Amino acid sequence: MKLISMKAHELHELIKKKEIKAEEIAKEHIERINEADKKINAFITFKPEEIIENAKKIDKYIADGGEVKNFTGIPIAIKDNICIKDVNTTCASKILADYSSVYDATVINKLNKHNYLLLGKANMDEFAMGSSNENSAFGPVKNPWDLERVPGGSSGGPAASVASFEAVCSLGSDTGGSIRMPASLCGVVGFKPTYGRVSRYGLVAFASSLDQIGPFGRDVTDCINLYDVISGHDEFDSTSLDMKDIKDYGYKHGQDIKGMKVGVPKELMVKEIDSEVKASILDTIKILEKNGADVEETTLPSIEYALSVYYIIAPSEASSNLSRFDGVRYGYRDKDAQGLREMYRKTRAAGFGPEVKRRIMIGTYCLSSGYYDAYYEKAQKIRTLIIDDFKKAFSKYDILVGPTSPTTAFKLGERMDDLLLMYLSDICTIPVNLAGIPAISIPCGLSSGKLPIGFQIMADTLREDNIFKAAHFLESEINWKITPKI
């Protein structure tokens, strides 16, 4: 079996038994990236010599008796909004094109303790704003299943690199669906943890009350293992949680789902849903039913407003977070501007792309004097109603299920001229971020056009264990073996 087709937990077994070296794994992946990434464009920073050098160091560490942990020597791609010391963090923006990070994000610190192998920094929508990865200053990422289609966004690079066997696993960030939606469109597993499970220290902030880092993998086991490494309390993030986790809830691999209570929110079967997507979701629900889960339809009435609430809260927080990019301390500066304010304005006009500027403008408007109560505060109140809807549902159900995306991968350019249509791409994922709950997307079927369909499983805050139980079970029943021909 070729090394690039293996999962992290399979490679781990071989490394542990000293049957393969990190350097061999690295070489195969570099070869793959050299060949495939001309078409996919999943990487912004990729330095083969450094990868080989680091792989050799890991091999020496192992030869010297160092402990082989789950991700020791495993090549991982990191979304380019996560800081790694002395490596560029561009956020796929011109304004940070030459920015070199001065510290490691907490998730990187944790991975370093495993002696993971950094493959490179993965492409994304600029500052994680987008649903198609077309808003990148480094060019769009292509979907490995069909190069004329988008990989989804904003973590298009992390998703496409894993789907095309360039990376074994990757880390992305999810503010309104930016992990789950591209995972769905690329046919891989993507997981967004409970808000606060994973430290945001070193993640360039987009919307601080919604952002959460999470893993991509080609199976559920890799995502669980990677989640296990990156999660945990961090004193550098005041929103980070120090609470019971999956092991405390007794999570074990391979539990059956008999008696599990499953709700299907009717509002997530949105009117925009493709008939093929809907059929595949219903088939997957039948697998749960057939194996002893109690499935019934339920309702989350307030999520009708989720998209509107999100497009007030996320841009509002972004307008505040992105005020730090002013050409003073780092990044691009317009050098010809006369005076400080002209420098700010020209720097931000040229440094940010159109979607980022649009969101800064929307957010500034919603927070401005005279509009704050009607927009920002009102949205935060409806957010409370959405949280209450989920709380009510989780008092009855262990998990909620539905589609991750209403459609399969769409064509490049198809939604760029229709902003509201583009925003609708995230309609099934956004409610999860507003409520702070965890959710996963797993591949569940293929459309007649040979494009993957994603199944979304949601659980109450802190109950990642229920998601993993159902996802792992469904994965073994669905037995997904199809891969893109790139």
Next chain:
Amino acid sequence: MGKRINKEDVAHIANLSEIEYSEDEIDEITVQLDKIIDHVAKISEVDTSKVSPTSHVLNISNVLREDNPRQSIEHKEALKNAPESSDDGFKIPKID
């Protein structure tokens, strides 16, 4: 003219946002912002008279720590990404 946002509003928001737009861009973004704001304004129909706004999704209150000094980033490191610097500081154009 837009239903909710006009060119003067956009010029005002651009000023607050510290972003320069050309006249043509202002026309274009006025139409776009008006469309988006008109869509999200749908939230006004919800009765929220008895609801409090969300602060943290898990109801975590303020987190405090002891104020002990510790090592932070070196001057040289902090300045390495600056477009312009002099001595120990960031250099900026004339404040007007």
